[in-house]
Amino acid sequence: MKEVQDHWFRKAKEDGYRARSAYKLLAIDERFRILKRGMRVLDAGAAPGSWTQVASKIVGERGEIVSVDLKPIDPRGLPKNVRLICGDLRQISLADFGGYFDLILSDMAPDTTGVPMADAAISVRLCNALLDLSKEVLKVGGDLAMKVFEGGEYLELLARAKNIFCEAQGYKPTSSRAESVEMFIVCSGYKGRKFDQATTATRVKPPLGPGWKSGG
Ligand SMILES: C[S@@+](CC[C@H](N)C(=O)[O-])C[C@H]1O[C@@H](n2cnc3c(N)ncnc32)[C@H](O)[C@@H]1O
Incomplete structure (x- = not known):
C-alpha cells in the first residue's frame, strides 16, 4: 500500500502538482466531465492548491477559480484566474465570493480526531454546509x-444531495487509498432553492471581518 502512496506522491512532484490529491480531481473530471472552459468555480478546502492548479488550467483565462481555505495558500506560480480567500468556508457570503458559481469543488476535510465515527460525523456536517451554500x-x-x-x-447526505440536484452519486477514484473511508459525492444539475426541504443550519455568522485575507 505504501508503494501506491509513493507512486502518486512521486508523480505529483514530477507533474508539478502541490499535492497528490490532484489525481483525484483529474479522475473525477475524467469520469464526470464537470470542469469546462470559462467556468466560475469555487474550490473549498483548497490548500495547498493542487485542485486549484488542475481546475484553473481547464477553465482557462476566461474562467475563474475562487479558492478558500482556513490555511493560507501560497499564491506563487498560480495563474491570474485564481483568487484566494483565507477563512472558514461556512462564514463567507455571496458578496464576498463576488457572484455565482457554475461548479463547487470540495476536498475539505476536518482535522481528524482518530475516532472514525466522530470524524465521519464532522465530515458530513461540512458537506451539509456545502449543500446549504449551494443554495x-x-x-x-x-x-x-x-x-x-x-x-x-x-x-x-446522499439522499439530501439527490433531492437538491438532478443526479448525485458516490465515487472513489483509484488514487484514493483503498483503506481510506473517503468518498466523493458528485452532483449534477442544481434544481434551485425550493427543492431542498431539509434545514441543517450549518452556516455560521459573521461575514468577512478584519481577520480575513484575500489575495492571489
Ligand atoms: C485534503 S486538504 C485539501 C487539498 C487540496 N484539495 C489540494 O488539492 O491541494 C483539506 C483542506 O480542507 C481545509 N478545510 C477544512 N475545513 C475547512 C473549512 N471549514 N473552511 C475552509 N477550509 C477548510 C483544511 O484546512 C485543509 O487544507
Missing part, C-alpha cells in the same frame, strides 16, 4: 463534487 452561490443547473468520510450519515 446561496450555485447557479441553477450547476454542479458540486465534494469529499466525505463514509460513515453512519453518508446515506442521508
Whole structure:
C-alpha cells in the first residue's frame, strides 16, 4: 500500500502538482466531465492548491477559480484566474465570493480526531454546509463534487444531495487509498432553492471581518 502512496506522491512532484490529491480531481473530471472552459468555480478546502492548479488550467483565462481555505495558500506560480480567500468556508457570503458559481469543488476535510465515527460525523456536517451554500452561490443547473468520510450519515447526505440536484452519486477514484473511508459525492444539475426541504443550519455568522485575507 505504501508503494501506491509513493507512486502518486512521486508523480505529483514530477507533474508539478502541490499535492497528490490532484489525481483525484483529474479522475473525477475524467469520469464526470464537470470542469469546462470559462467556468466560475469555487474550490473549498483548497490548500495547498493542487485542485486549484488542475481546475484553473481547464477553465482557462476566461474562467475563474475562487479558492478558500482556513490555511493560507501560497499564491506563487498560480495563474491570474485564481483568487484566494483565507477563512472558514461556512462564514463567507455571496458578496464576498463576488457572484455565482457554475461548479463547487470540495476536498475539505476536518482535522481528524482518530475516532472514525466522530470524524465521519464532522465530515458530513461540512458537506451539509456545502449543500446549504449551494443554495446561496450555485447557479441553477450547476454542479458540486465534494469529499466525505463514509460513515453512519453518508446515506442521508446522499439522499439530501439527490433531492437538491438532478443526479448525485458516490465515487472513489483509484488514487484514493483503498483503506481510506473517503468518498466523493458528485452532483449534477442544481434544481434551485425550493427543492431542498431539509434545514441543517450549518452556516455560521459573521461575514468577512478584519481577520480575513484575500489575495492571489
Ligand atoms: C485534503 S486538504 C485539501 C487539498 C487540496 N484539495 C489540494 O488539492 O491541494 C483539506 C483542506 O480542507 C481545509 N478545510 C477544512 N475545513 C475547512 C473549512 N471549514 N473552511 C475552509 N477550509 C477548510 C483544511 O484546512 C485543509 O487544507
